[in-house]
Amino acid sequence: MTAADLSFLAAAAAMVGGAALAVTRRSAVYAALSVVVSFMGVGVAYFLLAAEFLGIAQVFIYAGAIIVLFLFVIMLLDLRRGVPDLVRGNDRPFHLPALLLALAVFLLAALPATVCPGEWPPLAPDDGFGSTGGLGRAVYSGHTLAFEVVGLVLLAAVVGSVAVAGARPPREAPPGGA
Amino acid sequence: MFSLRACLVVSAALLATGVYGVVARRNIIIVLLSVEVMLNGAALAFAAFGRQWLGAAGHAGQVVVLLTMAVAAAEAGVGLALLLAFERHRRCVDSDDARTLRG
């Protein structure tokens, strides 16, 4: 068991454990935090996959920004008490079909694994495959159009968010009541 | 032991967990988080393939991961905005409440 194997195992445990926890916690905050753990795991995996820039980006953007945004919203709406769903209540019937569905998805997605190679090809030490420079060159030479489009997507997302949940004067008596 | 096969298994696990979260949970926050998890599962698979094929193809894999992150961010943003609007209207975040559009 090489160092890589060990660290991969740890990362995998973090990823799957975090995700599993996130999905099963009653409280939204716990869920968000377990997701952060899961994303840290993913970041480590990127490092192992010779994608240092991605690893850093994962930790900074995903774990650091998006999930923090989630936490921010959870705090804003004071949703800590969560929704009485998983444990009791009427969604009991959906628990089993969801599990079955998840299992089916897992089996299906894991199928390709059975036919692909078991070890990595040797990594040439000097070409800086995963380094920021290599990735930068790839992004700006081959995929510039993709990035322009992503820029647009982000812009649209920002405008959309403001439009949907923009700063409106808070109404005294919300319609429909709590 | 650490190989493409392992990475794919893990990403499948992430994807499955995400699906479970989306289908089973009534809390919209958890649903959105599950979606994020599913996206990461996919991104991990791309990175693994990137590592496997190296060269220009490898970089392409990594570019996709980068893109996924951007799109995930945008999606999270809009999702949460909708969640805010929904919560302001319905004082709760239970997806079962939104039943007006039924047959």
Added chain:
Amino acid sequence: MTHYPIEAQLHWIVLAPLLGFALIGLAGARLGRGAVSLLGPAAPGVAFVYALDALQALRGAPEATVLAEPLWSWLDLGALSVSVGLRVDALAATLALVVTGVGFLIHVYSVGYMGHEPDGSYARYFAFLNLFTFAMLVLVLADNLVVFFVGWEGVGLCSYLLIGFWYRDLANSDAGRKAFVVNRVGDLAFVLGMFVAWRAFGTLDFARLNQEAHDDGGLATLCTLLFFIGATGKSAQLPLHVWLPDAMAGPTPVSALIHAATMVTAGVYMIGRLGGLYAVAPATLAVVAWVGCLTALYAGWVALAQRDIKKVLAWSTISQLGTMFVAMGVGAYASGLFHLVTHAFFKATLFLGAGAVIHGLAGEQDLGRMGGLARRMPVTALCTLLGALALAGVPPLSGFFSKDAILFAVGVSSVPGRSALCLLAWSAAALTGLYVARMMTLAFLGAPRSAAAAHAHEPRGTMAFALLVLAALAAAGGALGLPEAVAHGADRLGAFLAPGWAGAGHGPAAGAGGHAGLLEAERALMLRSGLLGVSVLAVGVLACTAWGGALEALFEADPGLAALRRAALGRFYVDEVYGAAVVRPLVAGSRLLWRVVDVGLVDAVVNGLARLVGLAAVALRPLQGGLLRGYAALLAAATVLLVVWAARGWFR
């Protein structure tokens, strides 16, 4: 083929009554009573004149000539080509004369009899009577089976219209409907017979049918049998006779014309017209003879017990028609036709006499309430007596000669079961004497048994005239066909008609004039039947007068006899059997069938399908229950299935 001038005028025989119908029918009410009274009888009169012309032309011409006037092509479809045309030969001329002659007299009689009808229905009556004359003449002068059938059903329609003339009373309308439907049953058999004929001989023309008649594989027998079933419907023979007694619901002149003299004899005429075809089907001839004989006997018995004067005459007609069919059955076509002619005369006289009686008694038809009319209506009594005696077969009147010819023909014929047939024919003749005597005594002798009978009045004017002329014809009619035995060459009618069937090789016609032995036998037979006629009459008169009381006591004492009389009065319950076996099940069955099959089965399936669609819709609704998670689950499941399907190649 030499052409005679009359041939171009033949269509007038048929056209005159049609024009009469059209004119009176369309403008009758406006024309006024006088015009209608003139126009009505004029139509058969004109036809009579032209028919007489045709007769003269035929008598002058060589034997078996045929006057023909093709009119237009009905349809021409390659294999089947039918043309409408008129054809007058000896047989047709005779019938045409009877129809138009007797028809004219009855039209004249009707002017008086229907005098009290309001203008509208008075015109309607004469329109229908003219339409009937037209249809009957089309039947008589037709040159092929299709035109014949047009006349055949045409007279059926007119009998329907005239029986139900006083349609306000539903009973009359029912009687008319019954007549039409029973006739229709017979007509269906007739049409099927036409199909067999067309299939067997490839033609529907009378001339070619008679010439090419050959019995290949029983088709000729089948075809003639079907025609005969049609004839039983039209000429009221067993088993389709039930409509004639009810047909008495129509005005009496109608009964005289249609249900005694002309329409009902159409069946006999049909067999005469298809003589050649029937000759090659001896089996059918036997059936005809036997059915005729049984009908004669059955009708004789029923007539004996009837209380209504018109019903007695109706059953007597059925009986006499049976006798005519016996004659045709044994192959004696000429004597059958001779009896048809004489029957037309004396039966018409009897009916008109009865009409005069009913008219005199203001509608009273029950013999039980008549009596003693001889003193109050001497002229009517005399004429009716003449008719009655002719019917009973008392020499020297017409009935005697024609009935003898038939009895003699039966005696010498070669029909299976000849002796039994002879016996039954003689007993039928005897029965005739009995019921005639009963009717005459009940009506004319003894004391008047009701107020109406007490001051009955003699018919005047047109009714008396027609009655007298017909009575004279009934008396002198025999001269037409005196059998060979009486005087050589006396059977003018037989000689006139015989050539028509020359080729047919039928049985020894009365006029054929066998050798001395036959003549001797015929004279002896005539003596015997004359004596029988007179004696039976005497017995009948005595039974109703002197022995009346004893007879009644006998009936009371013996329940068997009483039941027999009730049965005879009730026509041996044939109507009830038909009612129960056919009519009621048909009506009830159709209602049930509608309820069960149409509404119950087919509609249920259709409406069931509609409800099914509704149910399916309700079942599918929860799929869109608004549950977000439900949609997500569906989405995921669908994606999984899709990917599995897409990668199916990979699994195998």
Added chain:
Amino acid sequence: MMSDHLLSLVTFLPLAAALGVALVERRAEGAIRGLSLLASVATFVLSLGLWAGFDPAAGFQFLEDAEWIAPLGARYHVGVDGLSLVLVLLTTLLSPLALAASWRSVGRAVKEFHVALLVLETAMLGVFVARDLLLFYVFWEAMLIPMYLLIGVWGGPGRFYAALKFFVYTLAGSVCMLVGIVYLYVAKGSVGFDLGQLASGAALGPSEERWLYWAFALAFMVKVPLFPFHTWLPDAHVEAPTAGSVLLAGVLLKMGAYGFLRLALPLFPTAFWCFAPLVAALAIVGVIYGALMALAQEDLKRLIAYSSVSHLGFVMLGIASGDPLAASGGVYQMLNHGVSTGALFLLVGVLYERRHTRLLGDFGGLAAGMPRLATAFLLIALSSIGLPGLNGFAGEFLVLLGTFQVRPLWAATAGLGVVLGAVYMLRCYQRVFHGEVVHEENRGLADLDARELACLAPLGLLTVVMGLFPGRFLAVLDPTVRALVEGGGP
């Protein structure tokens, strides 16, 4: 020149008139009625022109062929032969009469009524003249909509159920036909929809031909209607307005039989003759069953509807028996039925206009007060039950004669229908006209007026003329029908 577009003119004149009527002011009912009647009569006159220029021996005439849907190869290809011509004439004759008959009876939405009728006339004419399968199908479906409206909007109390049942029944049938058309189009190499081409194109496999035959036959059986598919007819007739009933019975029912002859027979000859005994058996059941049902009815229109089932049974027996004589008889019977049943419905319309009821029980003793109506009804009733000398007889005689040559027992059984016909029709006549006047309302009813007589006169005259001179009409349709039945001719 005008004559080579005569057929299109005849077919689309009513449609043009419909557009014209649509533009007329809604309240100007007189103008609306006048214009539509004028157009309908003009169509009839033009169709007479068709008959005048028609040569019975020369197959299809007045042909017009133009591009329609190029990619599919569907063409606007119309033409008339003996069979189509007589049916076109029947349509153009009945339409004006139906229009004139509803002069007073239709009070509601007069404009829409006349537009629907005129569109219906064009659709009906289109069906009979179409030589292109797709064009045939378009007209076939187009005919449904106005008829549905006629029953649904201007019908009696239960009109919704009846209209819906009529629509769904016919549509279900014609959808099968559509599937058949598409399959056939593809099977014949997607070249085009021309009937001639399709009939003579590449041969179909035996089971293939059977299924296609059933796809088409189902649509036509519903339309005829043959026995199991007939329950829509009584409901549709009971609820339809007079004009609707006249056209429904007079023309629409003929499309089923016409479909069998024009489409099913030439396109799938072997399958047609293989299933002909079954069709004939259903026809005979229809004859007897229809007559029995008519005997059990209390509603006058339902009675006539069932009698139509019986008459159409004769038509189908003629066509399915396989004998050219019977087939010509069957087609002739189609015309007779159109004339006599059309007239019967006009008469019932007259009665309904006066008494607003159709139940036999409500009538009785009308003959005294209404002699002209009684005579007309009797004449038409006799023509309907096939009295020799009138038109019904010629048709039935030929059908039974022809069928007898092929299968005697069938003809004998079907013959019973003739007897039952007399039973139910005379019973109906007696219930309405004979007997004493029981209901007071029947006493002072007005007899037929000039307008009603004008509507009935042509039909009454036709029953006599077609009865005495069938040869003249048969000469037009026999060559075509004979060619169809003896195989070959499209």
